[in-house]
Amino acid sequence: MKILNVYRTAPTADVKKLVEIVSEGREASSFDLNVDAPDYDKLVDMVLAADKTICWW
């Protein structure tokens, strides 16, 4: 299963822990929305390629 973790803000320690558990043994990638100019084209490609997307706070 391909998991995409999207971060709307910098991940807290709790979020990092949950991501670690949810992603274990799975193909995981991440995308940081917390930048000045996110590459939305790339983000959508990643979302479409993933089996599940989690948009963390």
Add this chain to the structure above:
Amino acid sequence: MSKKVCFMLVHPDYTLDGLRSCLGLAVENMYSYAVVMNQTLAPLDDYNKENIDWIRDMEGEVYSTVPANCENEGLEPITLEELGQKLRDMDVIVPYGMMP
């Protein structure tokens, strides 16, 4: 097959409405769960207690990682580790609202 959805509620201003959204999916025949994290709830009024009861009636559950919420409001205890394992089994994961 019914989808499994888990709402994670971390912000006091968003938590009660997140429970309402959780109930909204339960009535759509989904297995709908919520987890209250990082906050101690103010005493719940009857409306919100009923929302939690409805979620449970429809085979969902409302958990909390904060022991005070379990003692005061009867939420089901869950650790961060257990939550992570539970999330692995979810079809949809909803980090609701924003961080405080």
Add this chain to the structure above:
Amino acid sequence: MAKSLGIFVTSAKNMKHIMGVTKAAKAKGCKVKIFFTWQGTRLAKTAEFPELCKIADDVSICADSYKKCGFDAADIPQGLTDKEMATQAQHGGIIEDYDCYMTL
């Protein structure tokens, strides 16, 4: 065949991301549905919202949340019709009927 994307909006902070993702997804031929709830309904009053309604295939807001945020339910945001002043069932529709899911 292009996939479909549903976006569940629960925060009033992310209009830039919603616009960016929706434009990018539409450019790839995706069908896009967006449902705004709770504080997210405040975004229905932003200058970009009418444009979003034109770009996306399906936009609706939680009428109950909109009222709780202090708006008059009769004051339908530009770009929506009264049928799109909706309920949490729209969120259920996204989960059941759309290939991809995002929360913003």
